[in-house]
Amino acid sequence: MKLNIRKIFGNKVAKENQDEFDLSRFKNVEKILNEIGGLSRFTNNFFRELFRPPYEHTELLKQAYTIGLSTLPLIGITAFIMGLVLTLQSRPVMAEFGAESWLPGMVSVSIVREIGPVITALICAGKIGSGIGAELGSMRVTEQIDAMEVSGTNPIKYLVTTRVLATTFMIPILVFYSDAISFLGSYIAVNMHGFISFPLFINQAFDALHYNDLIPATIKTFFFGFAIGIISCYKGYFSENGTEGVGKAANSAVVISSLAIFIIDLVAVQLSEIFNIFSF
């Protein structure tokens, strides 16, 4: 039996509720589409300004330096614990199968292929993304971006291209650093139950790695970096409604870049799978 809303609540209520519901649903879709359109236009602007002189080397280096330096300790600690814990957790299972000697290899593959890039990128999305979102957002609401524009400087060029390039090239470097520290953590964990020399550990770890692991994993980190940079800049650059907007910009910079990281990761895994099928 079908429930007749009209009969229960009266004609008017049912109609109003329906209208409201439909409207809000379309508004959300419209909002998301608008956002995607805006981001694509912004990306387009970014590429146009990227190849047009003058180039802002000084600002680029400054940004790269700040990004690297500000995240180094956090990534170091996280990566160390990650390597340690991953090894400790996997050990009993591996021991059950009598495959303890494969422990370094297994850990290195999971770190290099997946955990290192994704965790590092997520930390960067949190730390760098929110920083960029808030910085550009407050520059927008205090009219500093307008001031740049009227003093004859293209703010997209000066603020956005430098930051996006800096994240694009710094995040791969940070991922290498994070992988290395994770190996160190893993080595210590392996040595908690027995002894294995460092060269042997490294040998075992690298034996398990192939170019098929390294190359796609490295390529995707550039995309992670680019996504973090462009999304955070976009949210900050177009923030509005005063100080409240700055908080929102920082917040959505983190949320959307984190989401983008997972989506890129998914696509990257699919693509590298296809690539693997063709190469063998």
Added chain:
Amino acid sequence: MIEQKENINNKLINNQEIVIQIEHLKKSFNKNAVLKDINMVVNEGENVVILGKSGIGKSVLIKCIVGLIYPDSGSLKVFNKEIAEMSSRELNTLRTKVGFIFQGNALYDSMTVKENLEFPLRRNKTITDPHIIDGLIVEALENVGLVDTIDKMPSELSGGMKKRIGLARTLILKPDIILYDEPTTGLDPLTSREISSLILKIQDKYKTSSIIISHDLNCAKITSNRMLILHEGVIRAEGKFNELKNSNDEWISSYFKTD
């Protein structure tokens, strides 16, 4: 031939050129019609003060002049060139000739005062000699009487100092037109008067033409050559300070009541 005719049109009786000419300018944000039909001119070497209630669209109007906001329709000419028809390069060139003092100063808060002043200079002039740049920075700071703040961060400055640094940052490019957005708002009467006389001094020294937006009657009295009152999207009144103040129209003179 046509060009010549235009030039003649643009000459005023006392041989002054029109530097800014606005005709039938309209701008609305969504359904909020802010500017409905603005017609005004600014002559060379003239200080025009715009009065108007808060939120009436004064800032929007002068932002249109530097291309920060694009009007919906109407004509807006600066130095006889239509803003809407300019390429981005032309617009940049124009912007170096038009200084803009923001209502909230808009100093770059990650840079020192010196870097704030250097920023427009390094990007627009072809000067690379650090001695000349330093010289220009010191000159601009001397103009506003704040040479000793050169290595400070904007957060270490008081509101009045920030206003003056904002002014110095604009002056450093030696603009022909300066647009002041409420240069004295939020300052004590003494500092306000200092800034007002600074505006006069700049007009005199660099022969600039300016639009000054202000609620401050003292500032208006000191700086204005001519005043406009913006109300509900149109320029409702125009005249010299004393003319408007002593106007028979209740509505106009109400802007000048101090009690």
